[in-house]
Amino acid sequence: MKKTCSVMTCEYCDLDVYLNVKLFYESSGYRVFKDKISRDTNLLVVLRGDKEISDHEYTGVVHAYDYVREYKIDWRARFSKASRIFVISPTPPEYPDGVNYVKGYLPVIPELWQSPLKKKDSRPMHISHFKPMGEDQYQQELLKIIKSGLVRVYGKKWDRVDIKAKPLSYCQVNKMFAASSICYGLMYPYQRGKTLSGRMWQAPLQGCFVISEAGTNIAGCPGVIEVMSFSADNLSVIDHSIEKCQALALEAARYWKTATQILADELKLKISLKSVSNRRIFGPRRLLSAIRQTVEQLFRALQIRRMLKLTERRPLYLIVETVNTCNAHCVFCCYGKTKIKPQVLPMDIFEKVIREYSEMGGGAVSLTPVPGEVLLDPHLIKRYEILAKYKNIDQVSFTTNGIAFEKYSDEELKYILKSSFMIQVSIGGLDREGYKSLYQVDQFENVLNSVSRLLVLKKAIGSDAHIHLSFRTNNPNFEDIHREQLEAYKRQGCLISHISWYGNFGGIVKSGEVKDVSIINGSGLAKNETCVYPLLAPSVLPNGLITNCGCVDVNGDSLIIGDAHYNSLRDCWSSKERKNILDSFRQGNLVDLCRQCSMYRPSAHLAEPVYKNIRSYKKLPLEFYLLYGG
Numbered sequence: 001m002k003k004t005c006s007v008m009t010c011e012y013c014d015l016d017v018y019l020n021v022k023l024f025y026e027s028s029g030y031r032v033f034k035d036k037i038s039r040d041t042n043l044l045v046v047l048r049g050d051k052e053i054s055d056h057e058y059t060g061v062v063h064a065y066d067y068v069r070e071y072k073i074d075w076r077a078r079f080s081k082a083s084r085i086f087v088i089s090p091t092p093p094e095y096p097d098g099v100n101y102v103k104g105y106l107p108v109i110p111e112l113w114q115s116p117l118k119k120k121d122s123r124p125m126h127i128s129h130f131k132p133m134g135e136d137q138y139q140q141e142l143l144k145i146i147k148s149g150l151v152r153v154y155g156k157k158w159d160r161v162d163i164k165a166k167p168l169s170y171c172q173v174n175k176m177f178a179a180s181s182i183c184y185g186l187m188y189p190y191q192r193g194k195t196l197s198g199r200m201w202q203a204p205l206q207g208c209f210v211i212s213e214a215g216t217n218i219a220g221c222p223g224v225i226e227v228m229s230f231s232a233d234n235l236s237v238i239d240h241s242i243e244k245c246q247a248l249a250l251e252a253a254r255y256w257k258t259a260t261q262i263l264a265d266e267l268k269l270k271i272s273l274k275s276v277s278n279r280r281i282f283g284p285r286r287l288l289s290a291i292r293q294t295v296e297q298l299f300r301a302l303q304i305r306r307m308l309k310l311t312e313r314r315p316l317y318l319i320v321e322t323v324n325t326c327n328a329h330c331v332f333c334c335y336g337k338t339k340i341k342p343q344v345l346p347m348d349i350f351e352k353v354i355r356e357y358s359e360m361g362g363g364a365v366s367l368t369p370v371p372g373e374v375l376l377d378p379h380l381i382k383r384y385e386i387l388a389k390y391k392n393i394d395q396v397s398f399t400t401n402g403i404a405f406e407k408y409s410d411e412e413l414k415y416i417l418k419s420s421f422m423i424q425v426s427i428g429g430l431d432r433e434g435y436k437s438l439y440q441v442d443q444f445e446n447v448l449n450s451v452s453r454l455l456v457l458k459k460a461i462g463s464d465a466h467i468h469l470s471f472r473t474n475n476p477n478f479e480d481i482h483r484e485q486l487e488a489y490k491r492q493g494c495l496i497s498h499i500s501w502y503g504n505f506g507g508i509v510k511s512g513e514v515k516d517v518s519i520i521n522g523s524g525l526a527k528n529e530t531c532v533y534p535l536l537a538p539s540v541l542p543n544g545l546i547t548n549c550g551c552v553d554v555n556g557d558s559l560i561i562g563d564a565h566y567n568s569l570r571d572c573w574s575s576k577e578r579k580n581i582l583d584s585f586r587q588g589n590l591v592d593l594c595r596q597c598s599m600y601r602p603s604a605h606l607a608e609p610v611y612k613n614i615r616s617y618k619k620l621p622l623e624f625y626l627l628y629g630g
């Protein structure tokens with residue numbers, strides 16, 4: 001008859017831990033039961049350990065895994081008649097008398113968790129329920145980078161700190177690790193340096209690096225990177241290219257196989273993992289979750305296909321950069337760091353591309369230059385008049401630093417307000433000195449006055465234009481500090497956003513070179529799927545060249561798909577040059593700009609909810625502008 005093993009999961013069952021443990025003991029020849037304490041059991045396995053579990057009649061063997069370090073437990077006092085008690089923990093138990101201490105963690109069976117890597121999400125993530133930790137430094141820093149949008153978060157109870165997050169199933173967690181290359185960990189202070197966290201094994205097995213607090217990787221787990229503080233700078237020190245992620249997955253599998261074998265030896269178990277089929281541990285819940293996930297994946301795939309089809313025929317929007325000079329010198333911007341010749345897009349070329357765009361179906365037009373300041377365009381009003389001639393061009397927007405609004409008359413501003421869908425004003429915070437240090441011009445009061453003027457004029461003419469105040473600072477706490485002022489703007493109908501970390505313009509602005517400002521280093525990002533920017537829109541530069549990335553190709557020398565002087569917009573969109581750009585991601589022959597770029601967004605992004613309501617020949621939803629700017 002088979003020996004029996006009862007696994008007590010106590011107050012809470014960590015399903016991933018239980019699955020590893022179940023397979024571990026089954027492969028050692030035990031029949032495993034969950035949460036059934038019986039005197040006849042040959043082996044009692046206790047996970048987590050709570051305040052209550054004890055049995056003074058039990059005479060078999062106890063394996064107590066103390067991996068949470070929540071309680072100080074005298075195991076011999078709990079199981080006074082047990083023949084032997086093994087306490088397994090990375091650090092020695094508080095009550096060593098009468099127990100055998102085994103330095104180790106939990107069994108981890110890599111085969112159970114590893115799946116083909118699909119690195120789609122370049123943004124790091126944090127998966128955990130919100131932990132009430134008071135003023136803990138790491139948690140405060142993590143909250144800042146989550147609120148700044150740098151880190152995605154999943155789990156329960158995040159509404160306590162005004163963060164929207166949804167919980168994930170165990171299967172989904174595993175998939176998320178397989179799709180991401182970096183995650184942030186956060187342990188309770190009492191656990192740091194005493195035990196490991198679950199993500200330290202699960203994420204690296206899926207090729208995902210873990211950024212963790214200093215002193216927490218006490219077992220030297222591969223892929224766990226300790227840092228003194230959590231910030232955007234952490235990302236620049238990790239090479240998380242697809243090759244590194246793949247190598248990590250292999251190394252982690254080796255590490256955990258060895259660690260699990262050592263654990264089995266210490267516990268005098270003879271494990272044979274081959275003897276247990278994975279199917280035996282996949283219960284109905286796991287099956288249901290897998291089905292749900294497959295359906296979700298199907299919907300995501302369908303949405304991606306729909307978006308690819310939609311943008312194959314025509315761009316989702318058109319960017320026309322009419323001017324490339326600026327009246328600010330933002331420290332995080334590429335302006336002044338390139339050799340771009342100052343230029344204004346000739347009116348005839350402007351009219352030509354607008355006509356061609358209208359012939360392709362029209363839609364949204366953005367007049368935002370990168371870099372440059374649209375209000376310095378001497379023909380801005382005339383451009384609006386041209387745009388107004390094309391009825392199917394129905395969403396005009398731009399981003400401005402707002403400094404030159406003062407040069408426009410009330411009538412001109414009213415006309416712009418009447419004809420725009422969104423005006424995004426980029427503002428360097430809400431205090432003069434902070435503004436000056438970031439934008440390097442003393443225009444704070446001027447800009448704020450112009451915003452007030454804009455709001456008065458908008459009200460006066462009943463314009464529907466969205467005024468989006470987009471704050472740029474180096475303080476992740478900005479929104480908390482200025483909550484009242486921001487709320488006042490919201491009450492006046494403004495949309496508000498804030499960022500405190502910045503793109504690197506394809507490597508023109510270097511991470512670490514700008515004092516006190518976080519610049520993301522893009523060279524370590526896995527970029528094996530086509531980037532969404534060239535999928536969505538072309539950008540006409542002031543010299544008439546058309547680039548496929550209006551977001552980063554500031555010099556217009558890397559992703560050019562034509563010249564508006566000679567080529568039609570339609571031809572550029574279906575050109576061989578554009579096809580090569582789109583293919584370069586999958587083929588791994590990226591131009592240097594894309595290789596260095598930190599703004600990369602993989603095409604999997606097209607499955608996000610923001611694209612759900614995007615239809616051909618329909619206005620773009622507001623959420624789209626909030627994501628991509630004006």
Ligand code: SF4
Pocket residue numbers: 326327328329330333334335370371372373401
């Ligand atoms: S970020 Fe905008 S406002 Fe600032 S320098 Fe660059 S182009 Fe000018």
Ligand code: SF4
Pocket residue numbers: 506531532533534548549551552553593594595597598599600601
């Ligand atoms: S990777 Fe960067 S430079 Fe290349 S297309 Fe995407 S956003 Fe533009």
